[in-house]
Amino acid sequence: xxxxxxxxxxxxxxxxxxxxxxxxxxxxxxxxxxxxxxxxxxxxxxxxxxxxxxxxxxxxxxxxxxxxxxxxxxxxxxxxxxxxxxxxxxxxxxxxxxxxxxxxxxxxxxxxxxxxxxxxxxxxxxxxxxxxxxxxxxxxxxxxxxxxxxxxxxxxxxxxxxxxxxxxxxxxxxxxxxxxxxxxxxxxxxxxxxxxxxxxxxxxxxxxxxxxxxxxxxxxxxxxxxxxxxxxxxxxxxxxxxxxxxxxxxxxxxxxxxxxxxxxxxxxxxxxxxxxxxxxxxxxxxxxxxxxxxx
Numbered sequence: 001x002x003x004x005x006x007x008x009x010x011x012x013x014x015x016x017x018x019x020x021x022x023x024x025x026x027x028x029x030x031x032x033x034x035x036x037x038x039x040x041x042x043x044x045x046x047x048x049x050x051x052x053x054x055x056x057x058x059x060x061x062x063x064x065x066x067x068x069x070x071x072x073x074x075x076x077x078x079x080x081x082x083x084x085x086x087x088x089x090x091x092x093x094x095x096x097x098x099x100x101x102x103x104x105x106x107x108x109x110x111x112x113x114x115x116x117x118x119x120x121x122x123x124x125x126x127x128x129x130x131x132x133x134x135x136x137x138x139x140x141x142x143x144x145x146x147x148x149x150x151x152x153x154x155x156x157x158x159x160x161x162x163x164x165x166x167x168x169x170x171x172x173x174x175x176x177x178x179x180x181x182x183x184x185x186x187x188x189x190x191x192x193x194x195x196x197x198x199x200x201x202x203x204x205x206x207x208x209x210x211x212x213x214x215x216x217x218x219x220x221x222x223x224x225x226x227x228x229x230x231x232x233x234x235x236x237x238x239x240x241x242x243x244x245x246x247x248x249x250x251x252x253x254x255x256x257x258x259x260x261x262x263x264x265x266x267x268x269x270x271x272x273x274x275x276x277x278x279x280x281x282x283x284x285x286x287x288x289x290x291x292x293x294x295x
Contacts, residue, residue, distance in 0.1 A: 005063075007095035009088045015072035016065030016092070017043055019056045020101055031106035031287055032061040032096045036089060036115030039183060040080050040198035042071030047112050047135075047194075047266045054274055055110075059287040061102050065092055071196065078198040080205055082118060082141070082212035089122040093129060105130070108285050112136060112266065113237055117214050120245060123224065124217025131285040133227045133277065135265050136234060138241035139215035139248060141208075147238040148184055162210075165203035175203040182206055185263075186235050192264045215248040222250035225284040229256050229265060229273060236263035254280065 002017040024030060033055045037045045043064040055062045067085050068075030075084075089109060097104040108131035111119035116137025123132035138144040149158045161181060168175045179185075179199050218226070226249050230242035239257065246255040256276060258265060265273055 005095075007065075007091065009068060009091035010084075012068050012074040014065055014068060014074070014088060014091070015043070016063050016095075017052075018099075019052055019062040019064075021056055021059045021061065023059070024061075024101060027100075029101060029103040030059060030061045031108070031285060032063065032099075032102045033108045033110055034089065034092045034096065035062060035064045036085075036109060036111035036119050037064070037067065037070070037194075038112050039114035040070065040078060040179065040201060041115075041194050042066050042196050044071070044196070045194040047264060050266050051110055051112075054277065055281075058278060058281060061096070061099070063092060063096055070198075076202075078201045078205070080114075080198075080201065081208040082114075082121070083208060085115075085118045086122045086125070089118055090126050090128075093122075093126065097128070106285070108132065110135070113138075113263070117141075117212065120214040120218055120221070120226070121212070123226070124214065124220045127224075129224070131225050131227075131281075132221060133229070133280075134242065134245065135229045136231065136237050136242070136263050137214070137228070137245065138237050139213065139218060139245040140241070141212040142210050143244075144238065144241050145182075145210065147240065148236075162206060165206060169203060176200045177203055177206055182209070183236065189235065189262060189264075215244055218245050218248040219250050221253075223252065225280075226253040227256075227277070227280050227284075228254065229258070229277075231261050231263060231265055232257040232259045234263050252284065 002019045005016045005018045006013045043066050052062045066073035069079045096102050109119040110133035112135040116134035123129040149155045165175045228242045
């Protein structure tokens with residue numbers, strides 16, 4: 001069960017779904033988690049809904065929402081700029097803090113892929129975010145794109161696309177770019193993209209990704225906890241990206257790599273991931289604090 005909600009972000013109305021734990025007592029406040037969707041996706045993404053079900057079952061207040069220009073939120077369709085999504089995330093935190101059911105000093109963020117990069121950056125610049133979970137995320141946009149276009153001649157073709165896009169922008173035109181020309185995904189995995197995902201983006205999205213570097217702020221999350229999850233062999237977002245985030249972060253930070261699963265790491269079948277996240281939350285971001293003096 002959830003309630004459809006809206007909140008303001010830079011004058012735009014963002015659409016969300018608020019999930020309250022079934023055992024929430026009247027007047028009680030709980031820690032909250034904002035769940036961020038992936039690249040050009042939306043709050044109804046299966047991964048987002050699975051994470052929401054997990055967190056809600058553990059007793060957290062959970063907010064999943066559409067970034068500006070996505071799903072049912074206002075904004076230019078498909079213009080998913082990293083910096084804008086960081087602001088949307090911070091405004092989601094402000095919204096959660098305003099709710100009578102939420103402990104305003106206990107708000108975490110969790111994101112997958114593009115959403116994970118946004119989550120890490122937001123946590124790095126906003127001390128109100130007290131815990132962060134990154135699933136198959138990335139820390140350096142240009143390096144990530146180079147790794148994703150590493151085949152013979154692929155980076156040269158990507159650079160040619162960037163040059164054309166910049167030239168058109170200089171003439172006041174925004175060039176449309178295919179999703180798979182930005183982020184290649186093996187054909188066999190494309191069915192994992194959630195319904196409603198954008199297949200074309202304005203060129204400004206490419207520029208935003210090239211300059212986005214969560215690595216630069218990952219170390220500022222400490223002493224707040226950071227959990228990094230990644231497939232050991234990811235055919236979409238290179239595993240090296242989470243390893244580099246781990247190197248830039250400071251304790252308490254954990255990095256866990258998972259074999260025999262590709263980019264879309266959250267699933268009902270992957271109990272190893274779900275159990276690890278559950279244990280990490282119990283340790284670093286519990287719903288209820290242990291009584292004083294408890295072992």
